[in-house]
Amino acid sequence: MLLGYLAIGIHQFLEYFAILNGSSIIYKVGLLSSISAMFFNLRASEFFFDKKLGSKQLLAILFLLAIHIFTREMSFENAHFYVRGKDHFYWGALWMIFFLYWNLIHFIYYLQNYGRLGAKEIRNFPFAALNISFILSAVYCYILGLSKKLDFLPACGSFEIVFDAPSIWCVFATIQGIFLYFYLKNYLASTSVIEYRKPAWKIAIILAIIIEVIIFLTLPIFSALSYKMILR
Numbered sequence: 001m002l003l004g005y006l007a008i009g010i011h012q013f014l015e016y017f018a019i020l021n022g023s024s025i026i027y028k029v030g031l032l033s034s035i036s037a038m039f040f041n042l043r044a045s046e047f048f049f050d051k052k053l054g055s056k057q058l059l060a061i062l063f064l065l066a067i068h069i070f071t072r073e074m075s076f077e078n079a080h081f082y083v084r085g086k087d088h089f090y091w092g093a094l095w096m097i098f099f100l101y102w103n104l105i106h107f108i109y110y111l112q113n114y115g116r117l118g119a120k121e122i123r124n125f126p127f128a129a130l131n132i133s134f135i136l137s138a139v140y141c142y143i144l145g146l147s148k149k150l151d152f153l154p155a156c157g158s159f160e161i162v163f164d165a166p167s168i169w170c171v172f173a174t175i176q177g178i179f180l181y182f183y184l185k186n187y188l189a190s191t192s193v194i195e196y197r198k199p200a201w202k203i204a205i206i207l208a209i210i211i212e213v214i215i216f217l218t219l220p221i222f223s224a225l226s227y228k229m230i231l232r
Contacts, residue, residue: 001129005180006041007033008173015083015167025075026082028069033093035171041129045105049127052103055202058098065091077198082167092166093212099134100208101201102126108200122185128183133176137169142163159205 015032017023039062042055069091077084106126113119141164 001039001044001180001184002039004044004129005173005177008036008170008176010034011170015170016157019078019083024074024076028074031069031091032062032066034166035095035098037130038095038102041126042098042102043103044129045125049109054101061071061094064230066096071113079101079164083173084164084167092107093216096212096215097208099130100211101133101204104204105201108204109182116160124183128176128179130173132179133173134169135173137165137172140172141165141168 009033011030014026014033018027020031039055039058040060042053046053046055104125105121110119110122113122
């Protein structure tokens with residue numbers, strides 16, 4: 001969990017240096033750093049449940065993703081309090097699959113242990129590690145995107161949820177540390193006994209894909225992007 005949070009923090013520093021030096025290489029390393037946070041979070045979950053949940057497969061996918069990122073041109077610019085990337089959609093969509101799968105695994109385990117000691121730790125794990133900042137940034141982005149779509153906030157200018165949301169979330173992630181600290185403190189002091197069953201990982205993957213499709217279909221509602229612009 002700590003390494004995952006550190007990976008997000010490294011992304012923040014590298015975005016700053018990328019803007020300072022105008023370096024796309026530094027920018028790409030920062031992107032990979034933030035995406036790799038999901039590998040560390042999934043490894044933490046494997047340790048938590050003492051079961052294999054696919055972290056090795058995720059690492060292999062990250063390696064292929066690194067090749068893809070470093071072999072294509074990417075552009076970025078400073079925008080308000082965050083960095084706007086112009087090539088985020090594909091890797092962002094892949095990260096979202098990882099994120100949803102990780103959350104669904106915990107949700108399935110939580111349902112299996114509902115009412116037992118330790119269920120609360122299962123439920124709170126992803127929120128303490130990542131979800132609180134993600135929810136806050138998602139609410140911010142969707143409200144801002146919808147406001148722009150309805151002309152409520154013309155001052156938000158060229159805000160685009162697909163291009164801007166990843167870096168906005170990384171900024172919000174700076175507040176996640178306090179929740180991570182208290183969770184780990186309480187977890188280490190806990191004596192809860194959890195009955196671990198085999199996770200329905202196939203169901204988790206299917207549900208993650210379905211939710212991803214729903215998110216993709218609703219993006220044009222909350223952003224000025226068209227499908228043609230997304231898939232260009």
